[in-house]
Amino acid sequence: MAKGRVTVIDIAQAAGVSKSTVSLVLQGSPLVNEGTRTKVNAVMRELGYVYNRGAANLRQSGAKSKIIGVVVNDLTNGFFAELAVGVDMVVQSAGFVQFLSNTSESLDRQREVIASMREHGISGLILSPSRATEASDLKPLVAAGIPVVVAVRNVPGARVSSIVSDNREGIFAGVQHLASLGHRRIAFLGGFNDTAVFDERLDGYRAAMANCGMALEESLIVPSAPSRAGGADAIGRALAIEEKPTAAVCFNDAVAFGVCDGLRTIGLEPGRDFAVVGFDDVIEAKTAVPALTTISVDPQGMGRRAAQLLLKQINAGKAEAEAIVSSVRLVVRESCGSGAIAKRQSSPIMA
Amino acid sequence: MAKGRVTVIDIAQAAGVSKSTVSLVLQGSPLVNEGTRTKVNAVMRELGYVYNRGAANLRQSGAKSKIIGVVVNDLTNGFFAELAVGVDMVVQSAGFVQFLSNTSESLDRQREVIASMREHGISGLILSPSRATEASDLKPLVAAGIPVVVAVRNVPGARVSSIVSDNREGIFAGVQHLASLGHRRIAFLGGFNDTAVFDERLDGYRAAMANCGMALEESLIVPSAPSRAGGADAIGRALAIEEKPTAAVCFNDAVAFGVCDGLRTIGLEPGRDFAVVGFDDVIEAKTAVPALTTISVDPQGMGRRAAQLLLKQINAGKAEAEAIVSSVRLVVRESCGSGAIAKRQSSPIMA
DNA sequence: TGACTTAGTTGGAACGTTCCAATTAAGTGC
DNA sequence: GCACTTAATTGGAACGTTCCAACTAAGTCA
Structure with missing residues (x-):
């Protein structure tokens, strides 16, 4: 058993047929007699044959390597x-x-x-x-x-x-959700503004704001590193403007967590005093306090x-x-307040 | 360019050498002249040659497929x-x-x-x-x-x-930690008792209990499914006995979370009224409330x-x-109470 | 009977490498 | 000039499979 590999030729010999026939069996060709087929299969099992795919797709060059x-x-x-x-x-x-x-x-x-x-x-x-x-x-x-x-x-x-x-539809839904809760001044926070993903999400933000008849202020759009630290920074800047926002959609969940951090350092409680929506639905989004309302991709x-x-x-x-x-779908949790709405765990969105 | 694969023979032809020489170059053999080597390499780059590892380890049968x-x-x-x-x-x-x-x-x-x-x-x-x-x-x-x-x-x-x-050392360390906090009645909760992992962890529990001179009561050992639900169930049974435990090492973090759930349903706060140690250090262990003291494997x-x-x-x-x-190492967080100890984030253990 | 068809089987070439033994070219010692 | 060594190169066989064209045996038709 330990002597070299078992090849199609060994099988052929043991079964009393030619290697070509064995090959045919391997490929499940209808050309071989039922009796021969079972015989060959039996011998294969007996000798512990292992198909050599490398050799195979050397021959059928370029074709299917699987x-x-x-x-x-x-x-x-x-x-x-x-x-x-x-x-x-x-x-x-x-x-x-x-x-x-x-x-x-x-x-x-x-x-x-x-x-x-x-x-x-x-x-x-x-x-x-x-x-x-x-x-x-x-x-x-x-x-x-x-x-x-x-x-x-x-x-x-x-x-x-x-x-x-x-990306566009996701942020769109996030903004719409905030609007339905009565928010009128909604910020878009975080993300590097030189990436395609940022553009798409920002586009969704703009569309939703317009769709809800809300003013589109450039000062409500504040890019940052797409990280926790970036989020903390962004919320600081967003709350420094004249007419402060009351809610934000964030570039991603990391930014959203950073926004929560930033809110707490100035004595505001996310979910109660300010609404936050993330993007991605990372694992921690569910267990964080407050649990993060976010856009879930599958x-x-x-x-x-x-x-x-x-x-x-x-x-x-x-x-x-x-x-x-x-x-993509909006998952409503607790970071936008409104316990009533938080009860429906998620709501699907048409794409 | 699109006509078939470029092979070692094409390279040989274009470089004016034999395929054997090209092969030698491929393997970095010291036998080939420096001039030829660079020439061959140049031609390869030019023709966009891709090494066919399948063909190679067909020849050097059984050897290295990488x-x-x-x-x-x-x-x-x-x-x-x-x-x-x-x-x-x-x-x-x-x-x-x-x-x-x-x-x-x-x-x-x-x-x-x-x-x-x-x-x-x-x-x-x-x-x-x-x-x-x-x-x-x-x-x-x-x-x-x-x-x-x-x-x-x-x-x-x-x-x-x-x-x-x-596994043994991990649980051992967990028990020892609880003992050092003054706990005397420590339960071992969760896990199917027909697996090798369970045996090893239980073994660590027994050894640590003995080592600290604590009574070893079979009623303090309560197996269950190694899940959150199993944990909730296990703590229920553990608190039904005469002399109740004041702390528990759990089969894994999922069980530990279940134990926390179970404690809360009967009005006990984990970390304050009852100490809990997990095993695995899953991601949620850090963000949960209270953050879970657990055994971290890398x-x-x-x-x-x-x-x-x-x-x-x-x-x-x-x-x-x-x-x-x-x-494996013990990571001390908040689920065993004692803010003083919680300050040192982790303590390595000798294996 | 001879010309066909059909079902099943088969030997050999090919795939792109590596390895071996053989070859060439050039140099070395005497 | 001869026997040697050394450095570099080479043709061909081999790896385990698939594919093709050829083959056999048996049956079918007129």
Whole structure:
């Protein structure tokens, strides 16, 4: 048993057929006699045969390796872990395996792992690009005809498919929720104003303010680092203006938490004295005090859809670039006050 | 450019050498002339050559595929995501890539993905086994000489390496901490009593109780499902006995949270009226109210060590089974009361 | 009977590498 | 000038599979 690998030739010999026939059995071809098939299968089990996929897709060159690559920028972030799980689910049931690598936002690492995956012959790639990824980074892949789906963040200029969450609609819903609670002066806090995601969210803010007939003041828009510290800073600046806001939609949950911190340092209690809406629905959003009202994106679902799209392109043999925006829902908790409303745990939104 | 793959033969032709020489260059052999080497490398870059690792390790059969498999039972759990990241770090810098699959505790899935990975020629496997994994599940792997490292949970009877956290020492430290705060009646709550992990933790409890000269009463040990609901149930039963406990070490953090719930429903405030210690240090432990005093294991470090061990075995060509227990530390927060002590954020423990 | 069809099987070439033994070219010692 | 060493290169076989064209055996039709 321990002598070398069991090959298709060993099976052929033991079953008294040719290697070609064994190969046919392997592929489930209808050309082989039922008797031979069962015989061959029995021998395989008996000898502990392991299919050598490497050899196989050496022959059927370029075709199906049954491997896809998944590269994410931060797997320690629950969001991306969920994304990976979603991908894994559909990929597994399609009989594929996935390479999964983490880049920690490093462009070099990203380049390395993608190169490495190519050497191993991936038939497609799902990429949650690290910051500053450029279209040129993906150029060789698409030139080689390998389908690519970028997720979460877009790569401007790259002719690949993408799936991102509906940033505009999410913030829109957040603002509308605040308006329905009676707020008229609503700020937009946090985020670097030179990113595509920021633009989309700000766009949603503007649209919702207009939609509710509220004044749009530039002083109510205060960018900052998309972090807790940035949020604390932003709320400070927002409350320094003449007509102070009474509520805010935040660039993300981290900013929202920072806003809560900032409010408390000046004696205001978030949820009671000031309403706060986040974005992302990170795990802590549920357990924080007050529990954060936020925009929830379904990362696992995004992963599933990304994988489905990729598999579709792999099977089609042609990668028609396609852009999906993943819908998003408002989750009402306690950070906007109003216990009555907080009772309905969440409300879905049409995309 | 789009016509087929660029092969080593194309390079050879373009550079005016033989394919053997190109191969030598690829492997960084010192046998080739410096001039030829740079020439060949230049041509490779020019033609956009991509190394075909599949073909390579078809030839050097059984040797190094530069792929390792990682299979975890629940990637949505932050603990395992961190573990995977740790593995990825060392695996990446060793020039390997990892297959990563999630089993969601399903034995069937686990079998499938492991089989699939074998077909793709992994040179080693890191497995955080799903419940009820048996030694026989790993038998074929070790028979084929593929190194296996099981992590987090042990697989009894399997002749493979393992890395698990120091369950005994962790609980021991928890009990000792409670004793140092003056508690004399300390319960051990939660966990299914038919698992190896339970036994190890209970063992730590017994040893610590004995060590502190405290009575060991069986009624203070109450198993339950290792979940929040289980914890609530367990504390109820623990407080129904004659001489009630004043503190508890819990099987894990989920149980500990359940214990807090249970305490509150009968009007007791955890951290003030009853001391609670968890195990795992999940993310919520820090943000919960009261913040949970718990035993922290370093999953990323575990992942790194698991990967190092596996690579060592792969390089050695022989898989000497080795058992590592990963040390663990007590993190003191607020769920045992005593603000004075809570000030020192954590205290390391000798393993 | 001979020409066909059909179901099942088969040998050999090919995929892109690596390894081995063989070869060439040039230098070295005497 | 000969036997040697050394440095660099090379052709061909091999790895385990798939694909193709060819083949066999048996049945069908007129």
